[in-house]
Amino acid sequence: MSDVRTAPDVDAPGHAALQPAPARRGVSAPLSPxxxxxxxxxxxxxxxxxxxxxxxxxxxxxxxxxxxxxxxCVVGLHDGRIxxxxxxxxxxxxxxNLISATEKPITDVEVDWAARxxxxxxx
Numbered sequence: 001m002s003d004v005r006t007a008p009d010v011d012a013p014g015h016a017a018l019q020p021a022p023a024r025r026g027v028s029a030p031l032s033p034x035x036x037x038x039x040x041x042x043x044x045x046x047x048x049x050x051x052x053x054x055x056x057x058x059x060x061x062x063x064x065x066x067x068x069x070x071x072x073c074v075v076g077l078h079d080g081r082i083x084x085x086x087x088x089x090x091x092x093x094x095x096x097n098l099i100s101a102t103e104k105p106i107t108d109v110e111v112d113w114a115a116r117x118x119x120x121x122x123x
Contacts, residue, residue: 035059036057038054038056039055039074040054041055041120044102045103046100046120050120053120053121054120055117055119056117056118056120057117058115059115061076062115064087064096064111064114068087068114069088071087072084072085073115073116074115075087075113075114077110077111078109078110084117085099086100087114092108095109095110096109096111
């Protein structure tokens with residue numbers, strides 16, 4: 001385990017907001033520290049048990065590819081929101097449905113970038 005960078009502060013009203021993982025917690029990454037970042041979940045769209053847990057993902061901002069369909073990902077939307085959701089194809093090409101455990105899906109949205117969640121850990 002290596003020390004990991006934290007992602008910038010993110011506000012996502014109505015969804016699990018992602019906050020930078022506090023350095024004082026001694027955040028360690030189970031992956032390469034050069035490309036792995038961690039954010040703290042704030043909210044219950046992934047289920048109330050995950051509130052304040054840490055999400056680790058590679059800090060890459062790439063378009064959605066077929067291997068990300070059905071996967072839990074950190075996604076950046078055109079309106080600036082950054083969320084943790086499962087990605088599903090929408091009816092229209094280039095749009096996606098974003099699924100959470102406790103909320104209605106966000107449907108037919110364009111995703112600017114996505115990165116697959118590598119692990120979620122208790123802080």
